[in-house]
């Protein structure tokens with residue numbers, strides 16, 4: 001299953017379609033994420049087909065973009081942002097540009113609202129599955145903001 005995840009193609013993308021609010025939860029299941037106080041205010045995805053299920057369904061071949069509104073409780077010159085699929089163990093999102101400052105405002109200032117926006121194209125070879133993902137913002141290799149949500153991959157038309 002590992003190789004299939006590696007076939008995702010990612011790139012920056014800004015779509016002019018509607019945002020779907022995502023259900024998300026805090027990352028409290030692991031000591032390194034416990035006690036984080038960074039506030040995640042909204043997670044939304046552009047490019048979901050919301051009629052199929054209540055999950056965000058992404059069609060293969062389509063573009064999608066994730067938007068995260070958050071209120072940091074830390075100051076940082078820069079931040080990495082990583083996405084891991086957590087279905088088959090922990091699998092880093094291949095090809096992701098983890099330099100978060102390209103996709104949000106830096107430096108990050110405590111208490112100042114910020115928005116992270118990152119686009120992907122879903123590969124035709126991506127597995128048709130519901131995939132829980134963990135998104136982590138880190139500074140100096142320390143997790144600072146973390147949430148879990150899930151996306152569903154479906155066939156293209």
Ligand SMILES: *[C@@H]1O[C@H](CO)[C@@H](O)[C@H](O)[C@H]1NC(C)=O
Nearest residue numbers: 017018047048049050051052
């Ligand atoms: C969802 O279904 C409604 C009613 O059938 C339709 O008007 C709308 O265009 C559909 N939206 C999508 C994203 O398919």
Ligand SMILES: *[C@@H]1O[C@H](CO)[C@@H](O)[C@H](O)[C@H]1NC(C)=O
Nearest residue numbers: 011012013014061062063121
């Ligand atoms: C996705 O974005 C790329 C780059 O902007 C564009 O070339 C492509 O046509 C888009 N695909 C869809 C299905 O909108």
Ligand SMILES: *[C@@H]1O[C@H](CO)[C@@H](O)[C@H](O)[C@H]1NC(C)=O
Nearest residue numbers: 075076077078079099139140
């Ligand atoms: C990120 O910021 C830290 C200090 O906050 C600095 O030491 C480091 O060089 C910066 N890295 C990049 C890639 O700018």
Ligand SMILES: *[C@@H]1O[C@H](CO)[C@@H](O)[C@H](O)[C@H]1NC(C)=O
Nearest residue numbers: 041042069070071112113114
């Ligand atoms: C920051 O975002 C939170 C949550 O959306 C909101 O309640 C607050 O008013 C925002 N603060 C500023 C200064 O915009």
